[in-house]
Amino acid sequence: MGESVNRTRVAIVDYGMGNLRSVEKAFARVGHPAAITSDPADIADATHVVLPGVGSFPACMSNLENRGLAEPVLRAIEAGKPFLGLCVGMQILFSEGEEFGRHPGLGVFSGRVARFPESVGKRGLKVPHMGWNTLTFRRRPPAMRNVGDGSYVYFVHSYVVLPDDPGVIAATTEHGVEFVSAVWKDNIVATQFHPEKSQGVGLSIIEEFGKLG
Amino acid sequence: MLAKRIIPCLDVMGGRVVKGVTFVNLRDAGDPVEIARAYDEQGADELCFLDITASHEERPIILDVVARTADQVFMPLTVGGGVRTLEDIRALLKAGADKVAVNTAAVADPGFVQRASERFGSQCIVVAIDAKRVRSPRSKVEGRRVAEGSPQSSDAGWEVFTHGGRRSTGIDAVEWAGRMEGLGAGEILLTSMDRDGTREGYDLDLTKAVGRGVGIPVIASGGVGTLDHLYEGIVLGGADAVLAASIFHYGEATVGDAKRYLAGRGIPIRLA
Numbered sequence: 001m002g003e004s005v006n007r008t009r010v011a012i013v014d015y016g017m018g019n020l021r022s023v024e025k026a027f028a029r030v031g032h033p034a035a036i037t038s039d040p041a042d043i044a045d046a047t048h049v050v051l052p053g054v055g056s057f058p059a060c061m062s063n064l065e066n067r068g069l070a071e072p073v074l075r076a077i078e079a080g081k082p083f084l085g086l087c088v089g090m091q092i093l094f095s096e097g098e099e100f101g102r103h104p105g106l107g108v109f110s111g112r113v114a115r116f117p118e119s120v121g122k123r124g125l126k127v128p129h130m131g132w133n134t135l136t137f138r139r140r141p142p143a144m145r146n147v148g149d150g151s152y153v154y155f156v157h158s159y160v161v162l163p164d165d166p167g168v169i170a171a172t173t174e175h176g177v178e179f180v181s182a183v184w185k186d187n188i189v190a191t192q193f194h195p196e197k198s199q200g201v202g203l204s205i206i207e208e209f210g211k212l213g
Numbered sequence: 214m215l216a217k218r219i220i221p222c223l224d225v226m227g228g229r230v231v232k233g234v235t236f237v238n239l240r241d242a243g244d245p246v247e248i249a250r251a252y253d254e255q256g257a258d259e260l261c262f263l264d265i266t267a268s269h270e271e272r273p274i275i276l277d278v279v280a281r282t283a284d285q286v287f288m289p290l291t292v293g294g295g296v297r298t299l300e301d302i303r304a305l306l307k308a309g310a311d312k313v314a315v316n317t318a319a320v321a322d323p324g325f326v327q328r329a330s331e332r333f334g335s336q337c338i339v340v341a342i343d344a345k346r347v348r349s350p351r352s353k354v355e356g357r358r359v360a361e362g363s364p365q366s367s368d369a370g371w372e373v374f375t376h377g378g379r380r381s382t383g384i385d386a387v388e389w390a391g392r393m394e395g396l397g398a399g400e401i402l403l404t405s406m407d408r409d410g411t412r413e414g415y416d417l418d419l420t421k422a423v424g425r426g427v428g429i430p431v432i433a434s435g436g437v438g439t440l441d442h443l444y445e446g447i448v449l450g451g452a453d454a455v456l457a458a459s460i461f462h463y464g465e466a467t468v469g470d471a472k473r474y475l476a477g478r479g480i481p482i483r484l485a
Contacts, residue, residue: 021309130336
């Protein structure tokens with residue numbers, strides 16, 4: 001029970017959407033025990049839960065549900081465990097997605113997920129928004145305590161979250177429009193960018209997240 | 214504001230980097246993992262591995278290289294070369310690649326790009342185009358329509374080549390890029406065969422023509438000999454990212470040198 005013992009056990013939820021190896025390795029790099037799992041019991045046992053996500057909104061939602069992982073994820077959130085959503089793993093926390101038609105999400109956050117507006121392309125900017133862009137904080141979540149305003153992080157996405165409650169917005173980023181790049185409410189922090197691909201800045205977020213709770 | 218990306222590219226053959234690398238402090242200058250780590254320290258925005266291994270039997274070697282690199286380097290990694298099947302893509306992604314570049318297989322079967330992007334997501338499907346200047350490319354793209362005002366309606370253009378630039382296809386490169394976008398490509402890696410290895414700079418007209426025709430990011434490749442060429446590729450060519458190999462490999466400039474130079478000239482750059 002000494003304080004030097006790292007009691008963190010991170011569950012990285014595997015629901016068949018994308019490669020989670022880089023997420024796992026990022027936790028390993030900063031010294032937090034983490035395991036990729038699709039077992040609800042592991043999610044229940046974990047101290048921290050990470051919901052990654054690559055691909056489309058409906059594919060992620062249906063895979064999560066078909067594997068019986070939506071409920072365990074929601075229970076972990078309700079239990080107050082530090083929870084980290086990544087990319088589409090952030091988007092499906094919202095009530096509704098508009099990728100390939102309208103589809104319900106987990107509804108942890110009220111709001112929808114829509115494609116970058118047409119005006120972005122008309123201004124000569126590319127979609128997907130792919131590459132390194134900067135964060136402007138409105139409220140800095142504890143997991144991002146070491147991340148300065150203007151820090152670069154890595155993005156790959158064509159859809160953005162539109163929270164009904166602007167109070168959940170943690171950070172925004174500019175790409176033709178100002179969009180929400182991170183949200184934070186209670187135990188939940190979620191990022192549109194990929195901390196596991198964002199070199200030192202990203203690793204600091206992973207490290208601080210693992211210290212929460 | 215989205216930063217312009219600087220992407221060092223490594224030609225890997227049989228698990229070894231084939232071009233000379235003159236970094237200091239490398240225990241093994243031919244080890245792609247060591248070199249990836251060095252580029253990581255220099256602040257590269259992404260890495261590109263081009264597997265130029267001829268034989269399919271040696272595929273497990275590149276998978277091992279990708280896995281070992283992904284374990285140590287926390288930035289996006291694109292792998293190309295010899296990708297022919299959905300299973301090839303799946304294996305590379307599973308090993309830790311973030312994106313997979315497809316070239317010859319896309320020309321042989323454009324539907325492959327669509328199936329790949331539907332299965333794995335557009336974000337990880339890069340279509341690599343090797344283009345060469347020609348007088349008049351005769352497009353073989355099915356259902357082709359000549360776009361109004363398209364520069365290809367005049368007698369100058371660029372033709373797509375496959376098999377490492379050895380085989381002509383008759384396909385117009387600008388039109389091809391648009392078609393690949395329509396089938397779900399998330400990005401275009403555009404190499405000028407005329408400029409590749411010349412150190413004379415990117416083919417800026419080609420870069421501009423392809424970039425104007427698509428709404429997805431374009432990576433300029435082929436011909437970088439000076440840091441100014443990177444600047445030209447971004448400002449004159451309109452590239453979203455610039456790829457270079459030898460200028461970094463031979464230690465003439467570090468990625469950090471390139472980024473400081475570009476930032477000094479007003480380009481949005483992520484300075485590590």
